[in-house]
Amino acid sequence: MGWFCKNGKRLVWLLLLMPLLVQGADVPPVSQRAEESADLRVGNRLVITFRATLLGETPVQRAHRAESVIHDALESGEALIVSVDSIQNSYLILLGYSRAFIVSPDDVEAPGGSVRAAAEQAAQNLRRVVDEGLEARSLRYLLTATAFAAAATVIFALLVRGAGYLRRRILDRLPVLMSHHEHRLQVGRTRLLDRRYLYYLLGRLVWLVYWLLVFLLCYQWLSFVLSRFPYTRPWGESLNVHLLDLARYLLNGVLDAMPGLVVAFCIIFIARAISGFSRHILERLARPGNLKWLTQETLQPTTRLMSLAIWLFAIVMAYPYLPGAGTEAFKGVSVLLGLMISLGASSVVGQAASGLILTYARTLRAGEFVRIGEHEGTVTEVGVFNTTIRTGLGEVLTLPNSMITGSVTKNYSRAVQGAGYIVDTVVTIGYDTPWRQVEAMLVEAARRTDGILDRPAPQVFQTALSDFYPEYRLVAQAIPSEPRPRAELLSVLHANIQDVFNQYGVQIMSPHYLGDPQGEKLVPRDKWYAAPASPSDVSNQEVNR
Known part of the structure; x- marks a missing residue:
């Protein structure tokens, strides 16, 4: 039973x-x-x-x-x-x-x-x-639930008012705090952000935090009130579940990303240490007697290239460990960046390669006087992509490195004895003027020009014997940028040449004939040493040659 x-x-x-x-x-x-x-x-x-x-x-x-x-x-x-x-x-x-x-x-x-x-x-x-x-069906329970809901509403209103009061207090104290700590937002004497813009940004941040707090309070108040009554309890429970699911999702995302971030940061720290170590090694190898190609001039670009290679390798190694690296959005951005670089960086890579060639071949150096194509001036900077030169007229020219490597470069400072640069000019005089006199006048004009060095002494070369006249080339060495630029120095030199030739009654003219001249164009022996030429000076020049 x-x-x-x-x-x-x-x-x-x-x-x-x-x-x-x-x-x-x-x-x-x-x-x-x-x-x-x-x-x-x-x-x-x-x-x-x-x-x-x-x-x-x-x-x-x-x-x-x-x-x-x-x-x-x-x-x-x-x-x-x-x-x-x-x-x-x-x-x-x-x-x-x-x-x-x-x-x-x-x-x-x-x-x-x-x-x-x-x-x-x-x-x-x-x-x-x-x-x-x-x-x-219980009146007592409903009255109790209503009392709890009313108390929750009062607490919610007080919390919202307290959040508003705290927001106003922070905004009132913000200018004082900014004035006390604004020096921390400076690099040297330069401010990173102006005070009014910083106040605007911090005000927007306080506003965002305030409304986020109000939203969370509203969410919790609504969930609590709905959970007090039997019919609306499922809605309140669903609100709590959604909030907890969101918090759990965010927390799980952070925890899942932590191992990858730790590995990525370790790779970055290791790359930083290797970059510093390689910089010290290169500084030691740049000392005289170690490596011929590594000097104080090539040390800085070599250090930059080494650091760039290390950091690129570190980024490639750390990329798979970054959060979201495997998502389609991350892959799409990577493909887009690669496409942009491949399409737009061909000329940039060519310029950089030309800059490296100029740097390691040591074709140009800062402070040297050069002639590149039709441009002539003093090199002020040899960059990765461009080279800057300053002409004698005060013009600053920026030349692409690819143009320099593709043209003939004359360096007037590389073959001089000591500091300075080469100054040269060409004069053509008829065959009826003694060549010894012409050379002596050109040397005297060079000695009268301030800025041309006495040692090494100026020299004159006969570079051609043309049909109507010989060609004389005066070569001297000048002090770099003192007392005047090369263009002014050449202008003064040309003026002195005219003065010297006029002083000794020799006209600067290049004759051209349409027929046979009436007399023979030659120099009698008694005029070979016409002033300012002297046998001793000419013999010394011949010995030097």
Whole structure:
């Protein structure tokens, strides 16, 4: 008798369902998964989602029937106990002595999932529905919930007012704090940000934090108030779940990214240490007697190239460990940057390669006087992409390095003795003027010019014997940029040449003949040493030659 009282409900339901559960193999199955599903909601709470057609009832019909049974049981006002009984591979959910619904294997969301776990969860949801139904009918509970909601509203209003008061206090104190700490935002004597712009940025940041705090307070207040009442409790619980899921998602993202970030930072620190170590090694190797190609001039570009290579290798190594490196967005940005660099950097790479050639070939140096094509001046800077020269007229020319490597460069400072640069000029005089006199006059004009050095002494070369005149080339060495630029120095030299030639009665003219001259164009022997030439000076010049 005791056994029958304890298991009477199960025997009754077994007898009712036995004809359908023990049919032959040729009979269709009891349940089958339907294409559409139906939610069973009671009192705004989801109890279970039906996905299978069971005993000829579709999921929608099962949901309507179970909802009617549960509402009738709740309206009775009796103390209801929710229990779970197993029937072969399905589970029967009982509400008191009434069948609420059946959970079949096809009702489980994931194929192959635990049917018992799904049934227990549905029973737990149904118990909460029963409890909330009792709470909704209790005046005392509703009054208590209303009091809690009112208290939460008052606390919420006080917190919002406190946040507003704190925001105003921070904005009032912000100018004073900025005046005390603005020196920390300087590099040397240069301010990184003006005070008014900094005040605007910090004000926007305080405004953002304030409204974020107000939003969180509103969210928590709404979730708390909704959770106090039975009908709106599922909404409040869903708000809490969404907030917790968001916080969990963010926290998991941060924790998942931490190992990769640690590895990336380790790679960066190692690259920084290797870069510093290589800089010290290159400084030692640049000392005289170690490497011919590594000098104080090439030390700086070599150090930069070495650091660039190390940092590029470090970035390539650290790239896979960065958060989001495997996402499609990150890959798309990488492809876009690579395409932009490949399309627009060809000329830049060519200029940089030309700059390296000039640097390591030591074709030009800062301070040297050179002639590049039609441009002539003093080199002020040899950069990676461009070279800057300053002409004698005060013009500053910026020449691409590729143009310099593709043209002939004359260096007037490289072959001189000591500091300075070469000054030269060409004069053509007829054959009837003694060449010794012409050379002596050119040397005297050079000695009269301030800025031309006495040692090495100026020299005159006869570079050509043309049909109508010989060509004389005066070559001297000048002091760099003192007392005047090369253009002014040449102008003074040319003026002195004219003065000297006029002083000794020699005209500067290059004759051209259309016919035979009346007299022979030659110099008598008694005029070979016409002033200012002297036999001693000429013999010394011949010995030097």
